[in-house]
Amino acid sequence: MKEQKNIFNRQPDRSKYPAKKKNGKLDIDLSSGKFVKLWHGPNHPGVTGNMAIELTLSGDEIVDAKTHVGYLHRGFEKLMERRLWIQCFPTCIRMCVAEPDYNEYLLAKSAEELSGIEVPEMAEWLRTLVLEMARLQSLLRTVPGQAGTLSLGIGVQWGVYLRDLVLDLFEELTGGRVYHMYIIPGGVRGLLPDGFKKRMEEVLGKIDEFVKNIENLMFNNIVFKKRTKGVGYIKPSWVNKYGIVGPNARAAGFKRDVRKDYPYLVYDKLDFDITHETDSDIFARSMIRKKELVLTLDLIRQIMAKMPKKGDIKAQTPNVLHWKIPAGETYVRSESSRGEYGFYTVSDGSTKPRRINLRGPSYTHAVVLLEKLLINANIADVHSIMVSLQTCPPEIER
Amino acid sequence: MEKKNKSSIVNIKSSIIDDIKSRFEITDIVHRRDNMTFVTCEKQKTIALITHMKTNLGFKHFVLLTAVDWIEDGKFQLTYILNNPKQKLDIAVRTMISREEATMETAHKLWKQIATYQRELKEMFGIDFPGSPRVDENFILEGWNDIPPYRRDFDTKVYAEETFFPRPGRKTNDPAEYMKKNLHK
Amino acid sequence: MTNENKNHEKFLHEENKIREVKAPDGSIIKVDPLNDYFLDDRPEIKKPKTNKIVEKFLNWSRAESLWVLGFGTGCGSIEIPPLMTPRFDAFRFGVAMRPTPRQSNVFIISGYLAVKTLKRVIRSYEQMQGPKYVLALGSCTINGGMYWDSYNTINRLDHFIPVDVYVAGCMPRPEALLAGFMKLKERIKAGRGEGANEYAEKFDWYKANQKKIINDWNMPDYNW
Numbered sequence: 001m002k003e004q005k006n007i008f009n010r011q012p013d014r015s016k017y018p019a020k021k022k023n024g025k026l027d028i029d030l031s032s033g034k035f036v037k038l039w040h041g042p043n044h045p046g047v048t049g050n051m052a053i054e055l056t057l058s059g060d061e062i063v064d065a066k067t068h069v070g071y072l073h074r075g076f077e078k079l080m081e082r083r084l085w086i087q088c089f090p091t092c093i094r095m096c097v098a099e100p101d102y103n104e105y106l107l108a109k110s111a112e113e114l115s116g117i118e119v120p121e122m123a124e125w126l127r128t129l130v131l132e133m134a135r136l137q138s139l140l141r142t143v144p145g146q147a148g149t150l151s152l153g154i155g156v157q158w159g160v161y162l163r164d165l166v167l168d169l170f171e172e173l174t175g176g177r178v179y180h181m182y183i184i185p186g187g188v189r190g191l192l193p194d195g196f197k198k199r200m201e202e203v204l205g206k207i208d209e210f211v212k213n214i215e216n217l218m219f220n221n222i223v224f225k226k227r228t229k230g231v232g233y234i235k236p237s238w239v240n241k242y243g244i245v246g247p248n249a250r251a252a253g254f255k256r257d258v259r260k261d262y263p264y265l266v267y268d269k270l271d272f273d274i275t276h277e278t279d280s281d282i283f284a285r286s287m288i289r290k291k292e293l294v295l296t297l298d299l300i301r302q303i304m305a306k307m308p309k310k311g312d313i314k315a316q317t318p319n320v321l322h323w324k325i326p327a328g329e330t331y332v333r334s335e336s337s338r339g340e341y342g343f344y345t346v347s348d349g350s351t352k353p354r355r356i357n358l359r360g361p362s363y364t365h366a367v368v369l370l371e372k373l374l375i376n377a378n379i380a381d382v383h384s385i386m387v388s389l390q391t392c393p394p395e396i397e398r
Numbered sequence: 399m400e401k402k403n404k405s406s407i408v409n410i411k412s413s414i415i416d417d418i419k420s421r422f423e424i425t426d427i428v429h430r431r432d433n434m435t436f437v438t439c440e441k442q443k444t445i446a447l448i449t450h451m452k453t454n455l456g457f458k459h460f461v462l463l464t465a466v467d468w469i470e471d472g473k474f475q476l477t478y479i480l481n482n483p484k485q486k487l488d489i490a491v492r493t494m495i496s497r498e499e500a501t502m503e504t505a506h507k508l509w510k511q512i513a514t515y516q517r518e519l520k521e522m523f524g525i526d527f528p529g530s531p532r533v534d535e536n537f538i539l540e541g542w543n544d545i546p547p548y549r550r551d552f553d554t555k556v557y558a559e560e561t562f563f564p565r566p567g568r569k570t571n572d573p574a575e576y577m578k579k580n581l582h583k
Numbered sequence: 584m585t586n587e588n589k590n591h592e593k594f595l596h597e598e599n600k601i602r603e604v605k606a607p608d609g610s611i612i613k614v615d616p617l618n619d620y621f622l623d624d625r626p627e628i629k630k631p632k633t634n635k636i637v638e639k640f641l642n643w644s645r646a647e648s649l650w651v652l653g654f655g656t657g658c659g660s661i662e663i664p665p666l667m668t669p670r671f672d673a674f675r676f677g678v679a680m681r682p683t684p685r686q687s688n689v690f691i692i693s694g695y696l697a698v699k700t701l702k703r704v705i706r707s708y709e710q711m712q713g714p715k716y717v718l719a720l721g722s723c724t725i726n727g728g729m730y731w732d733s734y735n736t737i738n739r740l741d742h743f744i745p746v747d748v749y750v751a752g753c754m755p756r757p758e759a760l761l762a763g764f765m766k767l768k769e770r771i772k773a774g775r776g777e778g779a780n781e782y783a784e785k786f787d788w789y790k791a792n793q794k795k796i797i798n799d800w801n802m803p804d805y806n807w
Binding site for chain 1: 466554
């Protein structure tokens, strides 16, 4: 066992240069020929989304990294100040394309909390189902995506195919493939169609099979282990310091999950444990994501079994064209597949929101943390590290 | 069991608020939920209050920092939301700064990600945080030479129409009037 | 290369500034990267072959090998991976993803373009080998769509680079994207895929539009 550990523990003694100047900055002189500046992105197949990292290299080691974002900035927070509350719903879901339903849930939740609307129980169950399905389709991209960074492309092919099947279910339930607009203030738009449960079970069965296959492809694969164990290590002490949340914090040994800590919707009626790992490297983070996938399958099965058959799906709301939400401010959060995802909403009592601010997990993961992790990393690991943090640039710039 | 939990959270929260009250002058206490409270503090003492909450009261997780533009009062509201992961409790600290001289003490030494938030605020609201790392660098925008876009007096529609070659033929209707005419005949 | 933009100096990147470099033999060389590293030729119009049979054959072969630049500029890029899976299987139409502009001839503008991305898109487009085609996805490339009043997204793509086919919708389904590819093939086979020539012909107009939007123009006017 000990010998094997030595193979994985590949933390070479990185050379000490460049020296630090007195003001704390690195002494990097490009004209000396020792260092090369390299832009990783935005036009690069290995970048998650549309962002860029400015790397300074010494050989194939990274000595300095700077994240550049803003390539996807649309000014949502400004646009929503110009729109009615109900017009904000189709706008805000486009903030994150990977799992748009969290945006509509959070905006609906903040509007309901500020104006004191109680949501019927049936609608809460349906909301939970939609959110878990959104997490499922997002994880189906990211779990094999980690294998994709090491050119195990077949995993991505399986995952994207299965994601399509989940999107078909979404289409049946909501009418939309990627953007659903299913959750509206006061409730949801419709009940489950006939036979939905059976078709859902079929898809979940296929994903069960996929989990077994991905186990062999990734976690029992010696190449995958060698490339990911001990790489991209996050110290547990960084978790609070850098604001790390979600799966990345759980891989470092912190049992933090918004679904358990601040139960929203019907998560307190569901039976589940927080996923947990301690190694805190890329391998542990992809393991956490695989466990999350299994947990999500389990949660969807629980929801389908425990959900009431009938019930109100929408509470009475005022005419949405003249809907004035009482003045006040609130912060609501939910657990997306990347971690704590929250909306800070301020209303001044008019028909339009005063300010809506999104707190995305990538805001901390992709800027300060990524810059820190990349220093002394190898150029070949940049893509793996980015994907393992599950960075999503639209959350940073909105 | 649940009820007991709820009351214990309220008790812990009120003891924490009492502790803050005894040390700092806080006003406008709004209890939004059982585990969420908004307080207002004056500008000079805000960073001291946050430091105290982080080091002594267990508010280890920093959720967000953002600004709201109250143009009617000539003020910016800065909101720092802090989270106590052990007690599962949120306290948001608000502070009002003047709109003309929009500067604030930097807090980047407390949490690393605050530097990023301050960079964004500098760019989008024009609030300066002297001493914060890389605060003058571009974060989101590139080559922007208008007033900071998140300020209320910046009209994004006018700017877009002047700049981006709008395609002719777009009609805009007030939704309320349009629906009255065409739906509720 | 002259650049009239006032902000030119202010926004110039560190590596593009005029500087002095010491050669190994001790002599000092003055380097002006924007003038020295890039060619300043304008794009040229490439006329079709006079022999119609040859031109038809060329157009047929161009239409059957659409190599797409893998640059996800907006949220539409999430529907491109499904295209490459067995369900939609775009490979059967000769569509393949390429990592660099040099190897590709189709540019999918997947949705809204922020001003910062527009700059990169123009550079990538100019680096692509002609004949090149642009497929614009989503309503936001047509008239701004969802973001028509946003201060940071452009409204009409055809003012900045020539567009061959628009695929409407927010967001367009993979089937719509395939239909867009079929339409593009029809256009190319009919000899109407002349985007690169159009760009060369109206080069000054396109450049004026681009420079109006991009305030920090710190790159050469044309780089290929």
